[in-house]
Amino acid sequence: MTSTGSMVGLFAGIGGLELGLREHGWNTELLCEIDPGAQAVLRTRFTDVPVHSDVTKLRSLPQDIELVAAGFPCQDLSQAGRTAGITGSRSGLVDEVFRLVKRKKGPRWLLIENVPFMLQLGRGAAMRHITDALEDLGYTWAYRVVDARAFGLPQRRQRVLMLASRTEDPRAVLFGEDAGERPVDDHADFPCGFYWTEGTRGLGWAVNAVPTLKGGSSVGIASPPAVRLPSGEIVTPGLIDAERLQGFDPDWTAPAALVPGLRNSHRWKLVGNAVSVRMASWVGRRLLESGDYERGIETPMKPGDAWPVAAWGSNRQAFRVHTSTWPVQEPYEDLSGFLEDTRLLSARATAGFLKRTRMGNLRFVPGFIDDVESHLDRMGGFPEAAA
Template sequence: MVGLFAGIGGLELGLTAHGWHTELLCEIDPGARAVLTARFPEVELHTDVTRLRAIPAGTELVAAGFPCQDLSQAGRTAGITGARSGLVDEIFRLVRRKRGPDWLLIENVPFMLQLGRGAAMRHITAALDDLGYSWAYRVVDARAFGLPQRRQRVLMLASRTEDPRPVLFGADAGPAEIGDPDRDPCGFYWTEGVRGLGWAVNAVPTLKGGSAIGIASPPAVRLPSGEIVTPGLVDAERLQGFDPEWTAPAVTVPGVRVGHRWKLIGNAVSVRMADWVGARLREPDGATPEYTPLAPGQPWPVAAWGFRGEAYRAPVSTWPVQEPYEDLKNFLTDSRLLSARATAGFLRRAGMGRLRFPPGFIDDMESHLDRMGGWAA
């Protein structure tokens, strides 16, 4: 396999567990490159995908978590033609030859289904149709694989020679009940408070790459005791399925600060998602569901497949499996108390907006601020 836009190697690490051997990686971020060099020392590493002339002969799978900054709801939303997300076309350039790879695996944010009334997906599926690929995609939630992070991502699988439907649609467990807000920790974003909260029961909301000005913005967790904590870097790595300190090599690069590790983690592909795809590629068992035609102009659903300009809705959930869940109260090992400054900033924003909060939440935030030294601190 080959990994394009490899980040810190989430796709590659998950697929490796099922027999895939990485021949080449491509990543432009210096910190991420340092991580890849340390964690995949035997693999050839390229810097710029636009200058990569070809992928190795005999490549069977190309994996690509292409940049999401122009597609993310939290990003610039410039669309699929944006300077970063438009790099998806480099994937199609590299697989265009007649004897291209059997499989193409693409990962990105679910907002790409909505952006520009589906223009990003129309662009990608049209390119795949032109290349002779049949394709399927499914929005999956990291919680399905046992991780206490509410993280939904689009996994798209395409092939010239195989049917991707049994791989992505052959298993469907449906969402599980994973917590009680009165008894379990609840995650939220302390950097919000005016228009949203990202509230998640027994989970943290989606880990992000950082704020618009490049400042790390980890979520916070309201514990049943009323204390407010934030996960540390090791917690964040584990929430993405990586080993502790996986991103530590990033700070060996001159000019790369510790906060950049948050960006690398937030932009990474969940290892357990990739592991599930690897397992399904090896054994794509299970009955596929009944499909219904997806008319042009209709919103893109949670899951769909297509070939030669035709598209069909797949009636599956975002939970393909229900792996044993790791409760958030037992998961965090590297947390620290939310600072008085961060707490006060949140309360100021909350006071300016009209957002409704869970019962007792604002009281807990105010009590936490008092314990941390109050407004003066």
């Protein structure tokens, strides 16, 4: 493929952004990632690309870089993390991105990815910090919350894609397509994903999809979601399915298992924190095809307004863009045909989930709790020590 341009991947994880952009001609010249397991994956999958371990010690970027991609750490932003905010020890590292791109002849494009909760955190303070920093550097910015299901993957995973440039119009890239959400399938006819680790205040219920894959618990224990099949059986996806749900080839993270001292559960963390490859590929295609921006319905934002699903701005003025989280509707892979690597949810996990549902006030779709109870009976009944 003809090269589109050279890029750098900061906080590269296992290379989701870089892999998706590579499909449209972007050549990665440098990767930066501190996690030893992720480093092993990057060195195996991007064999000719140098991997730097610490963004705070990276003095400068290679010359003639046209795009910098940065899926900066979300642990201080996500609802599953500590929510310490944009100045937390992990998520505050986004300022290192601004340090590296501040030179006058910096990259043509800056692509930032993170969790939607960053829009709400601190009543919008995290986003204001980022947009102010970009504008101080002379960038026009745009962002859009995008759902991975739009690209055919049966995982309900929303992420903020933010694109900024000093010379180009990011609006044409992010807002030029809008297909709208596909109709919701009937929960009785399709597999439904949920978090078996919850049950009192939340469920993560997703019809014909799994809820957002997570990086695991704070103590490093893998916690894949569960799936209620139309038969009533309850299963959990295996690691291979999790990799595929993120758009990677099976065993993409296998090199991490060879790192001394890392448990296999660390691979779950790497997959849960990864960027969807298909989502990144869509950005890569739009960078090639976007053309001129046709201004649609926009509303000026006032100071203190909540950050919407999509917006753009420059020079301390921001505009709400009325669009959906589904820019396209790629052919959808039904969850029933997608899953290939599953195991039955254990009796202990099932019993623990049932106990939590009885402690809370959640409402469930008809028949769901009956299916859970029947699954527990088939697994041998309520164990003495439930989760």
